[in-house]
Amino acid sequence: MKRAGFSTRWLPIMLLLPQLLIIVIFFYWPAWHAVRSSFFLQDPFGFGETFVGLKNYASLFKSSAYMRSAWFTLFFVVLVTFFSLAIALLFAVKADKVLRGAKTYRTLLMWVYAVAPPVAGVLGVIMFDQSWGPATEFFALLGYDFRLGVNYYDTAFAMVVVSVWKQLPVNFIFFLSGLQSIPRSVREAALIDNRSASSRFWDITFPLLAPTGFFLLITNITYAMFDTFGVIDVLVRGEPGNNPLTLVYKVYVDGFRGNDLGGSSAQSVVLMVLVLAMTVFQFRMVERRIHYT
């Protein structure tokens, strides 16, 4: 292959500059700032700062509120990831049966992907609206007084349901396309080899979906940890009160509501380390190739 080259050294640098600038300004600079301020105690009124070393971190792990939030985040991530993957897979398998070969439907279904996530988020929130949300009314019918933003478990429940609801279409589309990319003849060979549909699924379909599944697992964990901020914000409305908080939302609450910039920075550094660990893990797994050629 012929390699294309630049005649001057400066052109490529100029071309990369805008992108690099954005990364530096919006990523490295704030990240550096967070790391730095996690070692300082900020004056709440903006009059200077004092170096306190690891004290912010120490108090973080001693704080029962923080540990509670960490445990909640763990449960939250496990529940959201599990249910959004499992339900999406179930739907995808059902849809795949109907869709084999029917290309028009497939294109139509892609629309779900394009339209649904933001709309689904809003819809989910409306469902649980305190005064007229259908879900709230439904619970009332069952004789249960569902109190979003007041009862800890009710809020947690709504957070999980809306987060799962919002992530379903994306997972569904990925699983569906994963299913459709399994060669027809492989399924047919299995049809001849094995009469039980469920054991065919676990022996053939499921392992062949593993690459898609792994990719979705990572993105869903990331989603549950970080991208659910919007959902939680709408449900909790910035009133932490007695509500369950994920670690990411707690960074925001402590930093911007509680004005504890040092503590909040330490929290975000902890999250950065988590993301880093997850990225390393993902690359390791990809290198070990869970996909088949």
Place this chain on the structure above:
Amino acid sequence: MAQVTLDNVRKVYPNGFEAVKPASYNIADGEFVVLVGPSGCGKSTMLRMIAGLEDISDGALKIGDRQVNKVDPADRDIAMVFQNYALYPHMTVRKNIGYGLKNRKIDKSTIEAKVQEAATMLNLTEYLDRKPSQLSGGQRQRVAMGRAIVRDPSLFLFDEPLSNLDAKLRNQMRIEIKALQRRLGVTSIYVTHDQIEAMTMADRIIVMNGGIIEQIGTPAEVYHSPASTFVASFMGAPPMNLLEGRVDGGMIRVGDTVVGNTTLAVTGPVTVGIRPEDLEPSVGGQLRIDVSIIEELGAHRLVHGHIAGQALTMQIGKDTAIGDGPIPVAIKNNAVSLFDHQTGNRL
């Protein structure tokens, strides 16, 4: 082992397309039948109906004494080898071959023994722990074969199993498959669009065209007495020469030349079929062929020329000397086939 009986089996796809017109035939126990025809003629559809991968729209299909129209593929006691092998990519060769047995509640040591036996038969023993992606095309093909034979089915189905292999390997596998089938004595249906595979492997050939069975017969019958001009031109390379001619008073003429005579009660226009190897240059020959091109094929030569303005091909030995221009040519005895010039059916 089993015989296969089709009684007016027909396939109409959901979009209304009739891929297989009602077909009836019988395959004897242990017979090797090749389904051959051009692309899109419905061979795979026919095979897939027998396998149970495609619903049968009409008619009855029997494997052994059992009508299997509504029986699941896994319960038809068949094994199928697919064109692209259809191996399970995440399983080792050993698991691929054993998978069908594992699901039939056979104990582990028996499976292992059977897998070993099949692997030995197919020279696969050293690859048992590899994944399909680590095998060559020919080896994958063998694994697919192994998966089929390990189950001792009563019917083998092959859908163009060799068409992804290169020519040399294809010849080798062709012989191996045929030998294996002979040894195991399992009834087999083999789909191909390669007429050489059809001629060399088949006990009987079924020639299909446009969803219709044109002819069923032994390779010799299909080759020497094609049932239609379609079969005549499809089977044999180079194909049979088909010339516009006419019959009057028992004499078959192409242009002004008499190419033979017939006892059939026909007069008027006909299509005259002559195999290229049934023509030979001869001083006393009754045909005058105007030679235009000579193709060297090593073992023999193809001579392309004209008679009465119609193109004609003749196959001659590599040592037969020949020049350009008009030459006298003779036709071997009983080498002329006659077809209806409108329907193309054999007369």
